[in-house]
Amino acid sequence: MITDIKNREVRLMSEKVSNRETLERVAREVLQLTDKEQINAFVCLMVYSIGLS
Amino acid sequence: MRAVESNLKQKKERIIKTIRREETDKVPFMVIADTYVPTYFGIDINDVNSYEKAEELNIKFHEELQFDVAGAMYFPNNVFTAPLLKSLGGGSHVVVNGIKQINPASVNILSPEEYPQLIKDPMNYLLETVLPRRFQILNIEDPEERFEKMKEVLSINFAFGEYFNSYEKNGIPLLASAAWYFNPIDFIMDVFRNFTGISSDIRRCPELLRDAGLALVESILSMCAMTPPSEDKAILVPMHLPAFIKPKDFEKVYMPSFKILTEGIIGQGHNILMAFEKNYTHLHDQLNELPKNGIVGLFEEDDIRLVKKNLGGTMAVAGGLSTKLLRYGTKDECIDHVKSLIDDLGPGGGYFIANDSPLCFPGDAKPENLKAVADCINDYGYKK
Numbered sequence: 309m310i311t312d313i314k315n316r317e318v319r320l321m322s323e324k325v326s327n328r329e330t331l332e333r334v335a336r337e338v339l340q341l342t343d344k345e346q347i348n349a350f351v352c353l354m355v356y357s358i359g360l361s
Numbered sequence: 362m363r364a365v366e367s368n369l370k371q372k373k374e375r376i377i378k379t380i381r382r383e384e385t386d387k388v389p390f391m392v393i394a395d396t397y398v399p400t401y402f403g404i405d406i407n408d409v410n411s412y413e414k415a416e417e418l419n420i421k422f423h424e425e426l427q428f429d430v431a432g433a434m435y436f437p438n439n440v441f442t443a444p445l446l447k448s449l450g451g452g453s454h455v456v457v458n459g460i461k462q463i464n465p466a467s468v469n470i471l472s473p474e475e476y477p478q479l480i481k482d483p484m485n486y487l488l489e490t491v492l493p494r495r496f497q498i499l500n501i502e503d504p505e506e507r508f509e510k511m512k513e514v515l516s517i518n519f520a521f522g523e524y525f526n527s528y529e530k531n532g533i534p535l536l537a538s539a540a541w542y543f544n545p546i547d548f549i550m551d552v553f554r555n556f557t558g559i560s561s562d563i564r565r566c567p568e569l570l571r572d573a574g575l576a577l578v579e580s581i582l583s584m585c586a587m588t589p590p591s592e593d594k595a596i597l598v599p600m601h602l603p604a605f606i607k608p609k610d611f612e613k614v615y616m617p618s619f620k621i622l623t624e625g626i627i628g629q630g631h632n633i634l635m636a637f638e639k640n641y642t643h644l645h646d647q648l649n650e651l652p653k654n655g656i657v658g659l660f661e662e663d664d665i666r667l668v669k670k671n672l673g674g675t676m677a678v679a680g681g682l683s684t685k686l687l688r689y690g691t692k693d694e695c696i697d698h699v700k701s702l703i704d705d706l707g708p709g710g711g712y713f714i715a716n717d718s719p720l721c722f723p724g725d726a727k728p729e730n731l732k733a734v735a736d737c738i739n740d741y742g743y744k745k
Binding site for chain 2: 346355
């Protein structure tokens, strides 16, 4: 039982999508950005934009 | 060429020359009016519930005062800020009666013990560890739901971007660029540590604070590189902490990242509008170490004549127009004040006559005083 729960936690942890990955997906799918530097700049912009809100 | 385009072109030329500290045909009039714009016409801020309404008021405000440039935009907070905060699920600000206010109690979400992690990987540490302490959006477990919420935030920003573009479309010269940033140490103070926290860090761990500031420089540069530079625009950078710290602490903690970042931004071809909030007289020597091109300093409490004398070789200077006088003075007192500023600071160029603090609240300036000041500048401001 405990092993099952631990395995589930491990699985969930491994499936966790980071905030960076989510923002990179927004950059690719919504803004159609393909350049790695531009995607990174967009992530930075969102960090500052969210932070200052 | 339509009259509005010709008028805009003429004003832009004045702006460009003044940023370059060259003499122009007229001392340019810069207005910094945020949520004051509706109240100038007796309209309650809360009655502005669409960008169309805000745009209509901006057009009327420009037609009425014929300023050469708006230093910053009017933010209709009920249309932009309030929905944004709702989508983010938190913030260090709240919108009360149409005014954006900081909630100081919510600022401190980073401990000084975390500086090493911030320095090591600043963007990821903020995004995955620090900011989720304040914003629910960053804690949504379902990846699809989080993705959809991020899209919602982006669409709010897109709508605001359209509103930003309306200034140009409507022939209203706007100095503020689409890019923006805070200097690293101000960013750390305003967003993560608050004034009490940063004051303690300056005493207890100045090197870590300095290095945290330096660690943020690259990300700000990459962010600003997304916006193409324009010679009639400037990135608005509000400056907060330096007014409250000693020159030696400024040198030790604030200056390293500030100087590298400023040089980098100027190197990208941008101009910078530094809003020196409060008084910077104690730092004039250090400010002279900044690049000698592309900077406009907007001063709030400094003696503007002394500023031009001390810093006029480094930056274009804006300010001097007493908001206190606009609020409490008579029309004649305001007109005398304007003439004296134009006489003393106009010769040689490099001066924007501008209100010394932003107009936000209904009582910040008597409309009849502001109108008298505008008419006087637009007449007396021309080169004799």
